[in-house]
Amino acid sequence: MSHTVREKQKLLNRARRIRGQAEAIVRALEQEKGCEQVMHLIAGCRGAINGLLAEVVEEHIRTKTPKR
Numbered sequence: 230m231s232h233t234v235r236e237k238q239k240l241l242n243r244a245r246r247i248r249g250q251a252e253a254i255v256r257a258l259e260q261e262k263g264c265e266q267v268m269h270l271i272a273g274c275r276g277a278i279n280g281l282l283a284e285v286v287e288e289h290i291r292t293k294t295p296k297r
Contacts, residue, residue: 250274
């Protein structure tokens, strides 16, 4: 995954934000928040994970595609 090294800090920052979102889900569940609030937090976390995945996949494709 040498291509991730170039964007290491950016990817780490995104992953840390996702960790914060996951921790917010845990707190909401512990505090017995309403289903709507918990689902909103989960959807936000899922979107962030999908965004991170898309960024890594895009860079992977860009660096692994043979040049013609």
